[in-house]
Amino acid sequence: MKRVTAAALLFLSAIILTAQTPQPLTGRWLITSDFFGTTRYLRLDLDQKPDQLTGTLNGTQLKGSITGSHLALTGTSSDGGTSTFDATIQANTFAGTLTFTNPNDSPVTFHFTATPVPPLQRTTPQHHEFAPTVFHRQFSPFNKPVLTIAPGDTVHTTTVDAGGSDEHSVKRSAGGNPETGPFYIQGAMPGDTLVVRLDRLRLNRDWAGSDDGIVQSALSPDLAIKTRDNNKSIRWHLDLANNTATPDPASNPTSDHLKTLAVPLHPMLGCVATATGPAGAPPPTGDSGNWGGNLDFNEIAEGATIYLPVSNPGALLYVGDGHALQGDGEINGNALETSMDVQFTVDLIPGKRLSSVRVETPQTIIALGYSGSLDDAFRDATSNMAQWLTDDYKLTPSEIAQFIGVAAQYKVTEVADRNSGVALKINKSVLQTLTKTK
């Protein structure tokens, strides 16, 4: 674990304390508020000039003034609501009350504290060996971090399988994708992007659990009738030497055709997620959203990089639900569920707010869409890629349409969970032929 020396801390606070009020407030602030027992984070950007104070609160323009140590700020958002800060400046923070009024609601006032968001400090990358002892079944901001790491650091750890069994076949948790983590990433702030690169993802035992059911989303009426008696747990043998998986005949005694089946192993992580914001209900580890989660996408494998939005200080990264291999769709509900040896490296992109999950492999960029139907997931993946091409490649709407039209590869990630998922992949070889502009 990395340590910040007390001397460094002293030095930092000295700088802050020696400056006189009014402090130069210009910069990015994290507003932490207690809203009826619920913590909420807001991003405030201030621009302090000698003759005026302006700012932006989650998109709403604010104007303000400083009188002695008193700070006042107010602004009206496009929906007709008004936000008013009434605060006292103290050293390098300010605190006070924030009042929201809105035509369709009663006015409400609550307490907040503002802390400055410093520029990202990069340190010498560290390697952490981490052996998990506790496993979590919600992508919750309220679980205690198991390890604090810095941007650039690498963690080597393990995950238990979806049912909670570890590499020694010992049950360590109730099932439902118990996760390793959360990892606290120093400097991560709500509104940043967390970057997780899967450096290494390897099997660490010789069996996986699965079944012969078919999930509802994959069943047309005729297939439902045909497979109505399917209801078997299946154990698969993982042949690490030959890199193949075969169903164990003992769990499949009446099967004549799968005895020699040999499917190439392709280890992947079913879950990679940041904790969701503290204002909502923490989702179960079988769910997914723009924070990642149970994506069950078989290209989240060794060598992939995942980009996730940060909703809490420290980001709070979870990993779990390893699959020895998974067909697209994960139509059995289970893939080949197994424990995993995982090594990943994290990084941050400060101030970049992603609306959805992005993945990068050596050959492709991949925009994911997850929703209640494949049709909506398809649209979400397309929107997500359109935003990516706007952000990073500056394509116009016409160019986006032309480019996706010729370059898109759409595959189904999964239909096994509450959300169905679609991945929109584009080869970097085609991306690289785009004309760069300033």
Place this chain on the structure above:
Amino acid sequence: MKRVTAAALLFLSAIILTAQTPQPLTGRWLITSDFFGTTRYLRLDLDQKPDQLTGTLNGTQLKGSITGSHLALTGTSSDGGTSTFDATIQANTFAGTLTFTNPNDSPVTFHFTATPVPPLQRTTPQHHEFAPTVFHRQFSPFNKPVLTIAPGDTVHTTTVDAGGSDEHSVKRSAGGNPETGPFYIQGAMPGDTLVVRLDRLRLNRDWAGSDDGIVQSALSPDLAIKTRDNNKSIRWHLDLANNTATPDPASNPTSDHLKTLAVPLHPMLGCVATATGPAGAPPPTGDSGNWGGNLDFNEIAEGATIYLPVSNPGALLYVGDGHALQGDGEINGNALETSMDVQFTVDLIPGKRLSSVRVETPQTIIALGYSGSLDDAFRDATSNMAQWLTDDYKLTPSEIAQFIGVAAQYKVTEVADRNSGVALKINKSVLQTLTKTK
């Protein structure tokens, strides 16, 4: 609150203690287990005969034996998994370990306690006046009950609006459908059905909050473009004397056409729910499932009866999210959100397990379906009604098809939340022409 006298308890235990082992174990038991820190409830039914002990554990047939105070039970489920009880009988309970083995998983052993589920005891119905002081934003089994009531009892209470404001326009909670409750219903056991009749549902203030947005599920591309600048909070005036609602011109200054709009008030509850089981993540109060929740169905109004599955001892009933009126679909995301004066009466149907929510009005029976798409919700509502017609009217599959084919009324309840909903209604006047059979 109802009270069981200490004398009665003493008398009860006396009966049990005087009997010698083996006790008559025949009957329904609630198995409470601690599964890696998570409570799980199982239903066990035992049939003890002089020469044999058999049982059923959530559908799996068991065989067992009693040796002194030692109880052993084992059985294999259809998926190949084995459940084995190893317990000690003490007075009117037994406790010990339960071991699950499954071909696709590591074996696991955990501790359990079995408590007998007594027949439902009906008492003289009580009327409870309840003024809420705390509001919850998850349909959680972990929130402390605010009141314990008995089957047959009536509660008169209030709910705050979806944003947390009460009948005095005072903000009492963070928004997101804060709920009144949970109410603990004596004798309710996992596997029972809770019956909630809305005796009275009345407005208690003269305004509601809403907006002019349209939710994504209701937007075709052309309507998305047409309404792209919609982004206004709208306050509605509720004219209780004339029983109509009109948008407040102040929040709608550019509107020429809605000044005289008068829509009939039709108070309804957006949320009615039992707590979900303790093994999963508690859902937010904007979600729905077979436990009810944020159904946003405008026929859950005064006079309606809602049937919900029970997943926890005491059922833990939540109510909230009153709407002065709501169009089908709730396409603004908000209906006319307001506080509400609510009176309801509860009852229990012991041992009846519902797979989905049912509603009854004086004129109709209504099966609900909620899922990630209207197409799936339509199928779910149809399945739900088919099960109802099987359970209560003994219709064969052919009869079910013919009957729904001619009698169905399908309406969209809402598309505003993560689930979309469809209601399948059948008039009682047609139901009553079915031929009764034994």
Place this chain on the structure above:
Amino acid sequence: MKRVTAAALLFLSAIILTAQTPQPLTGRWLITSDFFGTTRYLRLDLDQKPDQLTGTLNGTQLKGSITGSHLALTGTSSDGGTSTFDATIQANTFAGTLTFTNPNDSPVTFHFTATPVPPLQRTTPQHHEFAPTVFHRQFSPFNKPVLTIAPGDTVHTTTVDAGGSDEHSVKRSAGGNPETGPFYIQGAMPGDTLVVRLDRLRLNRDWAGSDDGIVQSALSPDLAIKTRDNNKSIRWHLDLANNTATPDPASNPTSDHLKTLAVPLHPMLGCVATATGPAGAPPPTGDSGNWGGNLDFNEIAEGATIYLPVSNPGALLYVGDGHALQGDGEINGNALETSMDVQFTVDLIPGKRLSSVRVETPQTIIALGYSGSLDDAFRDATSNMAQWLTDDYKLTPSEIAQFIGVAAQYKVTEVADRNSGVALKINKSVLQTLTKTK
């Protein structure tokens, strides 16, 4: 608005008949072209002034000139394509070639004839008794009209059932919704709206055919398995005296519960359609689109008025597929299919182009949406109503959202055909409280 006095009309026709080039070309024209053997209709609006000739061709602005009897017109559409007319004026028509060039296509030239579209001439309404002898199974523009009628006229006729049997139980056609018609409405031009009022819709025999199957769109996996042996044709008895339907026990011998079933009769037409344009493939009579068709909506009953777009001269109206009654969804694939006694009155709204089907009953206005999923049909119905509220009630986008939000009633019309349908109904009693503006 421009006014043409009777004298002017006389003068105008005098000019046309007697005057020499240039003719006054101002007005609406129907362009009929032969495009590689396919007829296409285009709407051309011209505005001839002494010093300039301008026009609009299906939304594209044109500029032109007249030199002697030679007419030239050209314009570029928003997608970059160019349309160029090169024509000769002859009496009250002009004809020549029309050339399209487009960056993404080869240029193409074809012949056309332009005929003026006269103002609608209303005549004394006639009553027509029509006994059909031929029945059509496509909503085709190529079927010969069976009767020519004028706007305002009334037709009394009959329809055979979906299987082709008439009121005497005589099979008159192959099945698949054979239609009565097409009726040619004098003066109807592509781009107009046809109005069809169902004055009278009555049963004319005492039985209907149906079955006990459930269509795929209504089957969740569990219901598919439950009803997997359903496969019976069912005959229903129509009790015209008591206005109820009951399944015939002879076709349902094992059913104990439906013997006394009595469902109220509610005669409706499954199909009302105009022919589709001649450029495409004529759709089968089981299909639907913005031209109407197999809508299977149980409120297309006596007293309803249907508004349909016109795609051919004469509109070519088809009616058929009577149902003695139909549950929402038509989940058996068949409703109670029967022959029908039909009386309807037609009218025209010249120059009003509908994008989708609208229905009006004495109590409601109803916008229909039909698409490959209920989710898309829901969006289409919403868009359709939004357009209606824009066209006829001048609501702004914000007002549309607020109004639909509180006033919508969404029901499922059918899921039995290739398209699923959703109806968005609004009560006239609420519509009437809108503030009228100029």
Place this chain on the structure above:
Amino acid sequence: MKRVTAAALLFLSAIILTAQTPQPLTGRWLITSDFFGTTRYLRLDLDQKPDQLTGTLNGTQLKGSITGSHLALTGTSSDGGTSTFDATIQANTFAGTLTFTNPNDSPVTFHFTATPVPPLQRTTPQHHEFAPTVFHRQFSPFNKPVLTIAPGDTVHTTTVDAGGSDEHSVKRSAGGNPETGPFYIQGAMPGDTLVVRLDRLRLNRDWAGSDDGIVQSALSPDLAIKTRDNNKSIRWHLDLANNTATPDPASNPTSDHLKTLAVPLHPMLGCVATATGPAGAPPPTGDSGNWGGNLDFNEIAEGATIYLPVSNPGALLYVGDGHALQGDGEINGNALETSMDVQFTVDLIPGKRLSSVRVETPQTIIALGYSGSLDDAFRDATSNMAQWLTDDYKLTPSEIAQFIGVAAQYKVTEVADRNSGVALKINKSVLQTLTKTK
């Protein structure tokens, strides 16, 4: 064109004529009937034994008798309908009337002719050079065959682009995927499978047409708003030497980023189809179904083999709608539409009835699903593959689930047309590890 010698015909008829009545009727027969002006084909299989005559008519068991030259056959299907043949045997055919009675319909009698379906005769494969002069816009059984070929024969021909322009950029047809064909395959009978191998598929001009729109199915509300001004036809340059495509800057003048874009060419056929049966409405060439059609799947490329059900004598094969390349989804509605040089070889699998389209490439087997939503298409593709694994690999329902679960690759083919499509691919390398059984 292949020729059957008169001598062979004489020989064949001689055999038939010399035999005396009763002929041995055992074998497969094609029943051609005139059903109210509509031709219908039925498959009849007869088994004539000295003491009994039995048969199967589209799944219904029949029993019959022969008295002199009179043939009687009757049977009742599972839905309660009865089919009765009353026929006269003449040489190698029989003809008469067929009567259907059904509880839910009026009885109906119509004329039929039965012709024996001979075993497939294989001849020396021929090569045909075919230059199309007519192009069709419906997959109709009523279009006159342009060429008759035999199983095993190869055809080298060309297709025009979706807009009707040929390799010389000459417009040859109205747009909408005009097709080359239909090709009549000798010996093909309703109920057979047609096999089409694309031996060679090459570009034959240097440009393609496309646009920058996005189809409705790919547009979430935010992307609809972002791209609301997209409306440009785009011409693409096809660089056959470098095997890449680039948008023509002239049709894209404001685009800075696509000037150097180079997307690899990958020629494919958007349409491969057999004609639909004569009883229904011929579908337009933009539609798809289990008969193939406008599949817009970018793996229907050189080297692919397509398996299609046969619905008419001669099968009537259509090909068209070449794309120089197409991204998955075809989200612009147009791919890179161009003319094509096509060579294909046909074959037949007599008596094998496919329920849906199958494709084979050197590396994969591919089951297609097309429906009104991606969710339904996904289920259809899964069902289609399950049937394939049942038919050809004898997998049990449990094995099917396990195998698809680990081996599936699901990609979206297109969302541009009325149907959306999903392809379920399985690598032959995995298929080959299945255990073969008798």
